[in-house]
Amino acid sequence: MLDAIARNNKNSNMPNEMLAVIFFEETGFCNVQQAGKNGPAVGFGQIEVGNRDKFRFYKWLNDPDLILTDDFMAKLKQEKLDPPALKMKQSIQEKVKTKMLGSKEYSVMMSCKYFEFLSTVDGMKLEGLIGAQISSHTEYRTRFAEGYQLLRKALNLTGITAGQLRDELINALNHAKRRGAGESSSNKNNPIPKDHFKSFWNWMLPDDWLAGRPGVVAPGNTISANHPNGLPAVQ
Structure with missing residues (x-):
């Protein structure tokens, strides 16, 4: 996933590691459809493909499969969609959904390009981009910010084994899924613990990928078995 994000996230104000944290919190790195108040x-990254503002993005994207006429865009802006315009809206929405669910690379690209659109067209900085993602769920502003820092730190550790790096990455990715100490008990708390989902994590963070990361060494050659990196114990 980190590699796919790096390939597609070129011109946005959203750091790659923040995108990874968002993707994992939203879907556990699964390319799926869920219910949404503005369409599926x-x-x-759980793009609400039927949201009115997304059609500005589709127009900007210039995807030959997502052609939107100027007449349609004018009607959308005026909130006066006649039957032909409604048909076009539904058709484009369905095409976006089908293309995203049909290709993991396209799905990653769409989220990256959406943040690029918000960065370059609407002039949003990182705070604004996070706001666009979380809407009214303000607790995620802190969760994402902390998870981002933990993930960056984990990816820059040196002198650790592949297994130790996996543990650090699990902690970092799960951070945004954990309810904070000061949060309401009604807020989501759904980390994916290593001990209960070992096969998932071995598949998500495979040994060969981990072993090829900078700073990873063979077992027995670590600087220390317990790095003073400030990350919590694996849960």
């Missing part, structure tokens, strides 16, 4: 929420 689709893909790793």
Whole structure:
């Protein structure tokens, strides 16, 4: 997933590691469709594909499969969609959903390009981009910020084994899924613990990928078995 994000996230104000944290919190790195108040929420980053503002993005994207006429855009802006315009809206929405669910790379690209659109067209900085993602769920502003820092730190550790790096990455990715100490008990708390989902994590963070990361060494050659990196114990 980190590699796919790096390939597609070129011109946005959203750091790659923050995107990874968002994708994992939203879907556990699964390319799925879920219910959304503005149409189905689709893909790793759960884009609400029927949201009115997304059609500005589709127009900007210039995807030959997602052609939107100027007449349609004018009607959408005026909130006066006649039957032909409604048909076009539904058709484009369905095409976006189908293309995203049909290709993991396209799904990653769409989330990356959406943040690029917000960055370059609407001039949003990181705080604004996070706001666009979380809407009214303000607790995620802190969760994402902390998870981002933990993930960056984990990816830059040196002198650790592949297994130790996996543990650090699990902690970092799960952070945004954990309810904070000061949060309401009604807020989501759904980390994916290593001990209960070992096969999932071995598949998600495979040994060969981990072993190829900078700073990873063979077992027995670690600087220390317990790095003073400030990360919590694996849960």
